[in-house]
Amino acid sequence: MGGAVPASAPGGTATPLRIVARVHAMPPEHNAGAEHMLVAMLRPLAARGHEVEVWLSRYSRAREEYEYRGIRVVPLEARLDFGAAVRRADVLVSHLECVPSTAALTRGFGKPLVVICHNTHRPTFRNMAGGGTALAVYNSLWMQAEAELFFAEYPRGVRPGAELVVRPPVVAADYATKPGKAITLVNCCEAKGGRVFEALARRMPDQQFLAVRGAYGEQILPDLPNVEIVEHVDGQDMRERVYGRTKVLLMPSSYESWGRAGAEALASGIPVVAHPTPGLCESLGEAGIFVDRTDVDGYEAVLRKLLAPAEYRLASKRAKARSLELDPTVELAAWCDAVEGLTR
Numbered sequence: 194m195g196g197a198v199p200a201s202a203p204g205g206t207a208t209p210l211r212i213v214a215r216v217h218a219m220p221p222e223h224n225a226g227a228e229h230m231l232v233a234m235l236r237p238l239a240a241r242g243h244e245v246e247v248w249l250s251r252y253s254r255a256r257e258e259y260e261y262r263g264i265r266v267v268p269l270e271a272r273l274d275f276g277a278a279v280r281r282a283d284v285l286v287s288h289l290e291c292v293p294s295t296a297a298l299t300r301g302f303g304k305p306l307v308v309i310c311h312n313t314h315r316p317t318f319r320n321m322a323g324g325g326t327a328l329a330v331y332n333s334l335w336m337q338a339e340a341e342l343f344f345a346e347y348p349r350g351v352r353p354g355a356e357l358v359v360r361p362p363v364v365a366a367d368y369a370t371k372p373g374k375a376i377t378l379v380n381c382c383e384a385k386g387g388r389v390f391e392a393l394a395r396r397m398p399d400q401q402f403l404a405v406r407g408a409y410g411e412q413i414l415p416d417l418p419n420v421e422i423v424e425h426v427d428g429q430d431m432r433e434r435v436y437g438r439t440k441v442l443l444m445p446s447s448y449e450s451w452g453r454a455g456a457e458a459l460a461s462g463i464p465v466v467a468h469p470t471p472g473l474c475e476s477l478g479e480a481g482i483f484v485d486r487t488d489v490d491g492y493e494a495v496l497r498k499l500l501a502p503a504e505y506r507l508a509s510k511r512a513k514a515r516s517l518e519l520d521p522t523v524e525l526a527a528w529c530d531a532v533e534g535l536t537r
Contacts, residue, residue, distance in 0.1 A: 380407025
Protein backbone atom coordinates (compact mmCIF):
# COMPACT_ATOMS: atom_id res chain seq x y z
CA MET A 194 0.00 0.00 0.00
CA GLY A 195 1.90 3.02 -1.26
CA GLY A 196 -0.54 5.47 0.23
CA ALA A 197 -1.36 8.84 -1.26
CA VAL A 198 -0.64 11.88 0.85
CA PRO A 199 -3.59 14.32 0.80
CA ALA A 200 -2.75 17.52 -1.00
CA SER A 201 -2.05 20.39 1.34
CA ALA A 202 -3.26 23.92 0.87
CA PRO A 203 -0.76 26.23 -0.82
CA GLY A 204 1.76 27.61 1.57
CA GLY A 205 4.91 26.59 3.34
CA THR A 206 8.03 28.33 4.46
CA ALA A 207 10.63 29.59 2.04
CA THR A 208 13.29 27.51 3.80
CA PRO A 209 12.62 23.84 4.59
CA LEU A 210 12.34 23.12 8.29
CA ARG A 211 14.12 20.45 10.26
CA ILE A 212 11.37 18.65 12.21
CA VAL A 213 12.36 16.09 14.82
CA ALA A 214 9.87 13.83 16.60
CA ARG A 215 10.68 11.94 19.80
CA VAL A 216 8.44 8.94 20.53
CA HIS A 217 8.80 5.57 22.26
CA ALA A 218 8.03 3.28 19.31
CA MET A 219 7.14 3.20 15.62
CA PRO A 220 5.89 0.85 12.92
CA PRO A 221 6.51 -1.65 11.53
CA GLU A 222 7.46 -3.21 14.87
CA HIS A 223 4.85 -1.31 16.91
CA ASN A 224 1.50 -0.61 15.27
CA ALA A 225 -1.02 1.35 17.31
CA GLY A 226 -3.32 4.26 16.58
CA ALA A 227 -1.03 6.91 18.09
CA GLU A 228 1.93 5.88 15.96
CA HIS A 229 -0.06 5.74 12.74
CA MET A 230 -1.63 9.11 13.49
CA LEU A 231 1.88 10.52 13.89
CA VAL A 232 3.00 9.01 10.59
CA ALA A 233 -0.06 10.40 8.82
CA MET A 234 0.73 13.87 10.17
CA LEU A 235 4.44 13.82 9.39
CA ARG A 236 4.07 12.65 5.80
CA PRO A 237 2.44 15.85 4.45
CA LEU A 238 5.17 17.89 6.16
CA ALA A 239 7.76 15.84 4.28
CA ALA A 240 5.71 16.29 1.11
CA ARG A 241 6.04 20.06 1.57
CA GLY A 242 9.81 19.67 1.46
CA HIS A 243 10.63 19.67 5.16
CA GLU A 244 13.24 17.35 6.62
CA VAL A 245 11.40 15.02 8.99
CA GLU A 246 12.88 12.37 11.28
CA VAL A 247 11.63 10.32 14.21
CA TRP A 248 13.92 9.33 17.10
CA LEU A 249 12.90 6.38 19.30
CA SER A 250 13.33 6.39 23.06
CA ARG A 251 12.88 2.67 23.74
CA TYR A 252 14.86 -0.43 22.84
CA SER A 253 13.58 -2.26 19.74
CA ARG A 254 14.73 -4.94 17.32
CA ALA A 255 15.83 -2.28 14.85
CA ARG A 256 19.52 -1.39 15.02
CA GLU A 257 19.95 0.81 11.96
CA GLU A 258 18.10 3.85 10.68
CA TYR A 259 15.23 2.97 8.36
CA GLU A 260 12.53 4.63 6.32
CA TYR A 261 8.84 4.12 6.97
CA ARG A 262 6.43 5.60 4.42
CA GLY A 263 8.88 8.34 3.55
CA ILE A 264 9.79 9.17 7.16
CA ARG A 265 13.30 8.51 8.48
CA VAL A 266 13.29 6.62 11.78
CA VAL A 267 16.30 6.54 14.12
CA PRO A 268 16.20 3.60 16.59
CA LEU A 269 17.62 4.00 20.07
CA GLU A 270 20.75 1.98 19.33
CA ALA A 271 21.42 3.49 15.91
CA ARG A 272 22.67 6.87 17.17
CA LEU A 273 23.43 8.40 20.53
CA ASP A 274 23.32 12.09 19.60
CA PHE A 275 19.64 12.92 20.08
CA GLY A 276 20.59 16.04 22.02
CA ALA A 277 22.50 17.30 19.00
CA ALA A 278 19.46 16.57 16.80
CA VAL A 279 17.34 18.72 19.13
CA ARG A 280 19.87 21.55 18.96
CA ARG A 281 19.79 21.48 15.14
CA ALA A 282 16.01 21.13 14.87
CA ASP A 283 13.61 23.95 14.05
CA VAL A 284 10.56 22.22 15.58
CA LEU A 285 10.19 19.29 18.02
CA VAL A 286 7.19 16.95 18.09
CA SER A 287 6.33 14.46 20.82
CA HIS A 288 3.50 12.47 22.39
CA LEU A 289 2.61 10.16 25.25
CA GLU A 290 5.44 9.20 27.63
CA CYS A 291 8.13 11.18 25.78
CA VAL A 292 6.56 14.61 26.36
CA PRO A 293 8.26 15.49 29.70
CA SER A 294 11.80 14.66 28.57
CA THR A 295 11.36 16.25 25.14
CA ALA A 296 9.89 19.38 26.75
CA ALA A 297 12.91 19.66 29.04
CA LEU A 298 15.26 19.56 26.07
CA THR A 299 13.23 22.03 24.04
CA ARG A 300 13.24 24.47 26.93
CA GLY A 301 16.99 24.08 27.26
CA PHE A 302 17.60 24.74 23.57
CA GLY A 303 14.81 27.28 23.09
CA LYS A 304 12.94 25.27 20.45
CA PRO A 305 9.17 25.20 19.84
CA LEU A 306 7.49 21.98 20.98
CA VAL A 307 4.40 20.40 19.45
CA VAL A 308 2.52 17.93 21.66
CA ILE A 309 0.07 15.51 20.06
CA CYS A 310 -2.56 14.44 22.59
CA HIS A 311 -4.04 10.97 22.10
CA ASN A 312 -6.09 10.58 25.27
CA THR A 313 -7.83 12.58 27.97
CA HIS A 314 -5.97 11.05 30.91
CA ARG A 315 -4.76 13.68 33.35
CA PRO A 316 -1.01 13.10 32.74
CA THR A 317 -1.52 14.01 29.07
CA PHE A 318 -2.67 17.52 29.95
CA ARG A 319 -0.43 17.90 32.99
CA ASN A 320 2.73 17.07 31.03
CA MET A 321 1.71 19.57 28.37
CA ALA A 322 0.96 22.20 31.03
CA GLY A 323 4.48 22.04 32.41
CA GLY A 324 5.37 24.92 30.15
CA GLY A 325 6.98 25.30 26.77
CA THR A 326 4.32 23.72 24.55
CA ALA A 327 4.01 25.93 21.50
CA LEU A 328 1.24 23.92 19.85
CA ALA A 329 -1.14 21.32 21.29
CA VAL A 330 -2.93 19.02 18.88
CA TYR A 331 -6.11 17.30 20.09
CA ASN A 332 -7.49 14.31 18.22
CA SER A 333 -11.15 15.20 18.76
CA LEU A 334 -13.46 17.99 19.82
CA TRP A 335 -14.30 16.21 23.06
CA MET A 336 -10.61 16.01 23.92
CA GLN A 337 -10.30 19.74 23.34
CA ALA A 338 -13.26 20.28 25.68
CA GLU A 339 -11.62 18.05 28.31
CA ALA A 340 -8.43 20.12 28.02
CA GLU A 341 -10.46 23.26 28.67
CA LEU A 342 -11.82 21.70 31.85
CA PHE A 343 -8.31 20.75 32.94
CA PHE A 344 -6.95 24.27 32.54
CA ALA A 345 -9.98 25.69 34.34
CA GLU A 346 -9.20 23.41 37.31
CA TYR A 347 -5.43 23.78 37.06
CA PRO A 348 -4.90 27.55 36.81
CA ARG A 349 -1.17 27.33 37.51
CA GLY A 350 -0.67 25.26 34.38
CA VAL A 351 0.82 27.03 31.38
CA ARG A 352 -1.54 26.84 28.43
CA PRO A 353 -0.09 25.92 25.04
CA GLY A 354 0.73 28.82 22.78
CA ALA A 355 -1.75 27.52 20.19
CA GLU A 356 -4.26 24.68 19.92
CA LEU A 357 -5.54 22.67 16.97
CA VAL A 358 -7.92 19.76 16.44
CA VAL A 359 -6.68 17.16 13.95
CA ARG A 360 -8.77 14.03 13.84
CA PRO A 361 -6.57 10.94 13.28
CA PRO A 362 -6.01 11.23 9.53
CA VAL A 363 -7.26 8.26 7.54
CA VAL A 364 -6.79 8.46 3.78
CA ALA A 365 -9.66 6.29 2.57
CA ALA A 366 -7.78 5.10 -0.52
CA ASP A 367 -5.20 3.44 1.74
CA TYR A 368 -7.83 1.19 3.32
CA ALA A 369 -10.78 0.88 0.94
CA THR A 370 -11.40 -2.65 -0.30
CA LYS A 371 -14.18 -5.16 -0.80
CA PRO A 372 -15.33 -6.36 2.65
CA GLY A 373 -14.88 -10.01 3.58
CA LYS A 374 -16.97 -12.36 5.71
CA ALA A 375 -15.54 -12.22 9.23
CA ILE A 376 -16.55 -10.45 12.43
CA THR A 377 -13.29 -8.80 13.51
CA LEU A 378 -11.66 -7.37 16.61
CA VAL A 379 -8.38 -5.46 16.30
CA ASN A 380 -6.29 -5.81 19.47
CA CYS A 381 -7.84 -8.57 21.55
CA CYS A 382 -6.98 -7.25 25.00
CA GLU A 383 -9.73 -6.95 27.60
CA ALA A 384 -9.92 -3.15 27.37
CA LYS A 385 -10.61 -3.36 23.63
CA GLY A 386 -13.32 -5.98 24.12
CA GLY A 387 -11.48 -9.30 24.05
CA ARG A 388 -13.96 -10.94 26.45
CA VAL A 389 -16.94 -9.70 24.45
CA PHE A 390 -15.34 -11.04 21.26
CA GLU A 391 -14.74 -14.44 22.85
CA ALA A 392 -18.31 -14.67 24.14
CA LEU A 393 -19.74 -13.79 20.72
CA ALA A 394 -17.55 -16.33 18.95
CA ARG A 395 -18.84 -19.04 21.32
CA ARG A 396 -22.45 -17.95 20.85
CA MET A 397 -22.21 -17.75 17.06
CA PRO A 398 -20.36 -20.89 15.86
CA ASP A 399 -21.97 -20.46 12.45
CA GLN A 400 -20.03 -17.21 11.84
CA GLN A 401 -16.37 -16.57 11.03
CA PHE A 402 -14.41 -14.45 13.51
CA LEU A 403 -11.04 -12.76 13.00
CA ALA A 404 -8.85 -11.95 16.01
CA VAL A 405 -6.03 -9.51 15.25
CA ARG A 406 -3.22 -9.52 17.82
CA GLY A 407 -2.67 -6.00 19.16
CA ALA A 408 0.42 -3.93 19.86
CA TYR A 409 -0.16 -3.89 23.62
CA GLY A 410 -2.15 -5.52 26.40
CA GLU A 411 -2.61 -9.19 27.32
CA GLN A 412 -4.32 -10.77 24.33
CA ILE A 413 -7.47 -12.90 24.66
CA LEU A 414 -7.25 -15.23 21.66
CA PRO A 415 -10.02 -17.86 21.70
CA ASP A 416 -9.06 -21.38 20.66
CA LEU A 417 -12.23 -22.04 18.69
CA PRO A 418 -12.76 -23.56 15.23
CA ASN A 419 -14.57 -20.44 13.97
CA VAL A 420 -11.84 -18.02 15.14
CA GLU A 421 -8.78 -17.26 13.04
CA ILE A 422 -5.91 -15.49 14.77
CA VAL A 423 -3.93 -12.95 12.76
CA GLU A 424 -0.57 -11.91 14.15
CA HIS A 425 0.36 -8.26 14.72
CA VAL A 426 -0.23 -6.40 11.44
CA ASP A 427 1.74 -3.48 10.02
CA GLY A 428 -0.59 -0.59 9.28
CA GLN A 429 0.38 -0.74 5.62
CA ASP A 430 -1.05 -4.26 5.42
CA MET A 431 -4.37 -3.70 7.19
CA ARG A 432 -6.35 -3.35 3.96
CA GLU A 433 -5.34 -6.74 2.61
CA ARG A 434 -4.89 -8.77 5.79
CA VAL A 435 -7.76 -7.38 7.87
CA TYR A 436 -10.36 -5.19 6.17
CA GLY A 437 -10.46 -7.30 3.00
CA ARG A 438 -11.54 -10.19 5.21
CA THR A 439 -13.90 -8.26 7.51
CA LYS A 440 -17.67 -7.93 7.24
CA VAL A 441 -18.27 -6.24 10.61
CA LEU A 442 -15.74 -4.58 12.93
CA LEU A 443 -16.26 -4.82 16.68
CA MET A 444 -15.08 -2.02 18.98
CA PRO A 445 -16.45 -2.82 22.47
CA SER A 446 -13.67 -0.75 24.02
CA SER A 447 -13.83 0.53 27.57
CA TYR A 448 -12.03 3.69 26.39
CA GLU A 449 -11.30 5.24 23.00
CA SER A 450 -10.37 8.86 22.55
CA TRP A 451 -11.20 8.49 18.85
CA GLY A 452 -10.84 4.94 17.48
CA ARG A 453 -8.70 4.90 14.34
CA ALA A 454 -9.54 1.30 13.40
CA GLY A 455 -13.18 2.25 13.12
CA ALA A 456 -12.42 5.11 10.74
CA GLU A 457 -10.25 2.79 8.66
CA ALA A 458 -13.07 0.24 8.41
CA LEU A 459 -15.59 2.88 7.33
CA ALA A 460 -13.56 3.46 4.15
CA SER A 461 -14.67 0.04 2.91
CA GLY A 462 -18.25 0.45 4.05
CA ILE A 463 -17.68 -1.97 6.92
CA PRO A 464 -20.23 -1.40 9.71
CA VAL A 465 -18.73 -0.80 13.16
CA VAL A 466 -20.47 -2.06 16.30
CA ALA A 467 -19.03 -0.16 19.24
CA HIS A 468 -19.32 0.74 22.90
CA PRO A 469 -20.47 4.40 23.07
CA THR A 470 -17.34 6.10 24.37
CA PRO A 471 -17.34 9.87 23.70
CA GLY A 472 -14.51 9.40 21.18
CA LEU A 473 -16.25 6.62 19.24
CA CYS A 474 -19.53 8.53 19.20
CA GLU A 475 -17.70 11.51 17.68
CA SER A 476 -15.66 9.49 15.18
CA LEU A 477 -18.33 7.10 13.94
CA GLY A 478 -21.20 9.59 14.04
CA GLU A 479 -24.49 8.32 12.63
CA ALA A 480 -22.66 5.40 10.99
CA GLY A 481 -21.90 3.84 14.37
CA ILE A 482 -24.00 1.04 15.82
CA PHE A 483 -23.66 1.53 19.57
CA VAL A 484 -24.13 -1.21 22.17
CA ASP A 485 -22.89 -1.14 25.76
CA ARG A 486 -19.92 -3.47 26.18
CA THR A 487 -21.64 -5.26 29.08
CA ASP A 488 -24.59 -6.21 26.86
CA VAL A 489 -23.38 -9.31 25.02
CA ASP A 490 -26.98 -10.19 24.14
CA GLY A 491 -27.24 -6.80 22.43
CA TYR A 492 -24.07 -7.37 20.42
CA GLU A 493 -25.31 -10.76 19.26
CA ALA A 494 -28.71 -9.35 18.28
CA VAL A 495 -27.10 -6.55 16.25
CA LEU A 496 -24.70 -8.93 14.49
CA ARG A 497 -27.53 -11.29 13.55
CA LYS A 498 -29.58 -8.37 12.23
CA LEU A 499 -26.65 -7.36 10.04
CA LEU A 500 -26.78 -10.82 8.45
CA ALA A 501 -29.85 -9.62 6.54
CA PRO A 502 -28.55 -8.32 3.18
CA ALA A 503 -30.86 -5.29 3.08
CA GLU A 504 -29.88 -4.25 6.63
CA TYR A 505 -26.21 -4.69 5.86
CA ARG A 506 -26.45 -2.58 2.70
CA LEU A 507 -27.97 0.32 4.63
CA ALA A 508 -25.31 0.11 7.36
CA SER A 509 -22.56 -0.09 4.76
CA LYS A 510 -23.93 2.96 2.95
CA ARG A 511 -23.87 4.95 6.20
CA ALA A 512 -20.29 3.82 6.82
CA LYS A 513 -19.06 5.02 3.43
CA ALA A 514 -20.84 8.34 3.84
CA ARG A 515 -19.15 8.89 7.20
CA SER A 516 -15.78 8.02 5.68
CA LEU A 517 -16.23 10.81 3.13
CA GLU A 518 -17.04 13.25 5.94
CA LEU A 519 -13.75 12.33 7.66
CA ASP A 520 -11.56 13.25 4.69
CA PRO A 521 -8.39 14.67 6.34
CA THR A 522 -7.21 17.02 3.57
CA VAL A 523 -8.31 20.32 5.13
CA GLU A 524 -7.16 19.45 8.65
CA LEU A 525 -3.74 18.25 7.44
CA ALA A 526 -3.25 21.49 5.53
CA ALA A 527 -4.10 23.47 8.68
CA TRP A 528 -1.67 21.27 10.63
CA CYS A 529 1.19 21.93 8.20
CA ASP A 530 0.47 25.65 8.24
CA ALA A 531 0.47 25.68 12.05
CA VAL A 532 3.83 23.90 12.29
CA GLU A 533 5.39 26.22 9.73
CA GLY A 534 3.98 29.20 11.59
CA LEU A 535 5.95 28.27 14.72
CA THR A 536 9.18 29.49 13.13
CA ARG A 537 7.93 32.81 11.79
